[in-house]
Amino acid sequence: METCCKNDTEVPIHIAHNKSITRKRNIGKREINCTEKEYSLNGQCCMKCGHGHVKSVECPKTAAQCVPCKSGEEYMDHINVLDKCMRCRSCDIELGLVVVKNCTPTENAECSCAKNHYCSSPQCEHCESCTICEKGLVEKECTSTSDTVCRTQEAGMPPWGTAIIVIFVIVSGVALGLKFYRKKKQKNFITQRYTVEAVTGKDCSGETSTLICIDDDLSRHVPDIVKEMTLDEVKAFVRHHKLSEPTIDEIIRDYCYDTSEQKIKLFQKWYQRHGIRGAYITLISSLRDLKMRAVADKIEQKLKVAVSSHQESRESHNDKTEQSNTCSQEVGKSYHDNAEISNTYPESLEET
Known part of the structure; x- marks a missing residue:
């Protein structure tokens, strides 16, 4: 009877102990099993902040611990774990840009070309002035994405006149295109050269050295x-x-x-x-x-x-290499001179 009682009392205790361990493991497992709107930090689940908000504490637990972005100055367009909002885009009028959609806490500002300006690039950084047609002969008005198309033929103009105007327009367009391309390339080259020389201290006046500097x-x-x-x-x-x-x-x-x-x-x-x-x-x-x-x-x-320190180190290394080569040449020359003297000395002994 003692054996039966002992076994009967020990089995429930063992089962209860195992259940307690299993429950603790399950609890620990749930603590690090975060949802898509949460993230794990130091063994606990923290709430991600929504659009237009960023966290104000290290591990937010409620929406009240997410602060809004400053309207018109900052924005946040995605769910995040950041503590600072992103700055709104600036539409610079000097670049021919105007605001078409103001910046909100959840969306960045949108820019477009100002009146009488256009830009053909999908990601426009600055707009060009629209072409003004001579005598107001406009075939197609300038839009925000395309330049003005000028009319090249008036009513009653003879065929040879039309041909001359077409040739003139083509030549002028090619010349203006080349001029614009060279001007833009020169501007980019000068900007890159100024910036690179300011940082590296190198003379980047040549094309090859400029590429090396940049x-x-x-x-x-x-x-x-x-x-x-x-x-x-x-x-x-x-x-x-x-x-x-x-x-x-x-x-x-x-x-x-x-x-x-x-x-x-x-x-x-x-x-x-x-x-x-x-x-x-x-x-x-x-x-x-x-x-x-x-x-x-x-x-x-x-x-x-x-970069300056790296250049000085390389120059110092080159100087030491040159000095070593010079010493080697002098030692070699001295060795050959001694060899010649040795060859001459036995001859003088034989004469004596």
Whole structure:
């Protein structure tokens, strides 16, 4: 009877203990099983903020802990885990742009060409002035996406007159096109040369040296570059260059407790997609477009010092190499002179 009682009391206790362990494991499993509208942080589920809002605490639990973006100045067009909103786009009238849709907390501003301006590019950065036809002979009015089409023939004009006008228009169009192309190319060249020389200290007056200056490999400077930027600034930069949100979130999760490594990996991901060619110019111009002029200036100064130091090191190495070659030549010459003297000396002994 004692054996039966003992067994009867121990079995329920063992079963209850196993159930308690299973329940704890299930509870722990539920704590890290977050929904699509949540994200995991330090073993707990935090709520993602919706459109037009960003988090005000490290781990939001309710919508009240997500603050709205400033209307007309900031926006956020996707569900996020950020603590700062993105800056609204500026439509510069000096570039022929006007606002067609104001910036809201959930959408960025939209720009279009101003009156008497047009732009044929899908992603228009600036608009050109519409062509003014001589004597008001307009075939098709100027629109925001196409230039004015001028009429080349009046009623009663003879065929040879039409031919002359057509030839004149074609030649003029080709000449204007070449002039515009050269002017734009020269402007881009001067801008790139000024920026590169300011950073590298190199004389980039030649075409070959300019390409070398502009396409300097930034990979060894990545830690120094991101050191001058906050994590939010790096995120804004890579988003500006269309780096996808899943890729950004994945990098942030992989290096959850290392902000410096998060910045480095995000910047390297953009650099791998962009490539070496023109990366420096893209970096500096993008930072200034994103209203990060102070950051751009610091990076310029730091790269200037780094590149100058690298050049001096290379020049010093070349000088040492030349000195070594000179010494080797002198030693070799001395050796040959001694050999000649040795050959002459036995002859003099034989004469004696």
